[in-house]
Amino acid sequence: MSIYGDLGNTRTLASRLRWHGYTPVVHDHHPGEPWPEEAHLLLGGGGQDSGQARVQDDLGTHADRLRALAEDGVPMLMICGMYQLFGQAFTTVEGQRLPGLGILDVTTTGGSTRMIGPVVLDTAVGQVVGYENHSGSTVLGQGQEPFGQVRVGQGNNGSDGTEGARTGNVIGSYLHGPILPANPALADYLLEAAATRATGGWEPGEPDDALADQARRRQVLRLMSQGRQVSRVRQLLRR
Template structure:
C-alpha cells in the first residue's frame, strides 16, 4: 500500500479525507485511475485535504477509509487480485454495510457481485455486496453511454463482454438512454446498494460528471469530518464535455 497527499493542499483545510484505490496496477486499464485523481483534485478545490492509498495485493489495509474506488481490468488482472480480495472480503462487506461510499467500475463491479460465470460455465464467486451475476458473452458491448440516474444524467464509455443481470430487487445505477448497459436488453446499467455504486462506464466516468463526483465526496467528507462544506467550483469545461456527448447521442 502506498499513500500520498494530493499536491496543492489548501492553506487552511476543512479536514482530511482518505481515499482507497483498489489494485491500481491490475485493475485500471481503461483510464479509471482518473477517477481517483479527479476526486483528490475536487477535494482540494473544495478546501479539503486528500490522502490517496493505493492498495496492492498483499499490502496492509489503511487505518482510515472514507471512500473506496476500483477500476476495470482484463481477466488476467482479475485473477491476480482474487486472493487478496478474498482476504479483504469481510472488511469490504463491513465497510459497505456501514455506509462507506464506493465506486466500482467494470471488472471490479463484476467482482463486487455474486459471481462471474465464464463462457465455459465455470462459476467464480464474488463478494456479494451487489446482487448481480455476470456471464461471459461472445458479443462485446462498446461505445458511448448516456444514463438517467437518481444523481442526474451521467455520461461515459462502455467496453465489456460480460453480460450482467440484476437480482430481484437490486436497484440499477441508472437507466440507459443510449448504449447497451448491463446486458444490452433490459435497459439497466450498473447497480447500486446503499452507498456502493457499480458501473461499466469508463471515460474515466468522474471528470465529465461533476455532480456524481460531489455526491461521493459529500458522503466521504461527512464521514471524515462530520459535515460537507463545498466551495464554488468552476465546472464549465466538464459540463461542456458532458453536454456535447448528450447532444451528439440523444439529439443528433
C-alpha cells in the same frame, strides 16, 4: 485494476477535494499489501479476466471488512471488472466461476461479443455520460437497484435497459471515460458522503465546472439526436 483510464477517477476526486478546501490522502492498494487504518471512500477499476482472477484472493482476504464498510455507508465506486467482483459471481467465457463479494446482487457471465460505445444514463444524480467496453453480461437480482437507466448504449446486458447497480453508497458501473471527470455531480456525491463520514460535515467550495458541464450536455444532445435518427431509420425500414 485500471486498464481503461480508471485511475483518472482517483485523480479527479483528489483534485476536486482540494478545490473544496480539503486535504486528500490517497492509498494505492495492491494484492497482498496491508489495509489502511481508515478508509472513507473506495475506488476500483476495470481489468481483463486474468486480472480479476489475480485480485480475487486478495478481495477474499478483505471480504468481511469490505462488506462491513459497505453496510456502514462508506461510498464506493467500482468500475467494470471490480463491479463484477462486487456482485454474486462472475463466470468467464471459458466457464471459470469466480465468486464475488455479494455486496451488489448482480451476476455476470462472460461472452464472445463486446458491448462498446458511448453511453447516456438517467441516474439519481442527473444524466451521466461515459464509455462502455465489456463482454460480460450482467443481470440484476430481484430488488437490486440499477445505477441508471440507459438512454444511449447497451448497459448491463443490452436488453433490459439498466446500467450498473447501486446499494446504499456503493455504485457499480461499466462506464469508463473515466467516468468522474465528465460527471462532476457524481464525483461530488461521493466526496460529500466521504467527507461527512470523515469530518462530520461537508463544506463544499465553488469549483468551476462550466467546461465539464458544457461538454457533458453537448455529448448528451449529440448522442440522443443520433439515437432518434437511428430509431427513425429503423421505423422507415420496417414499413
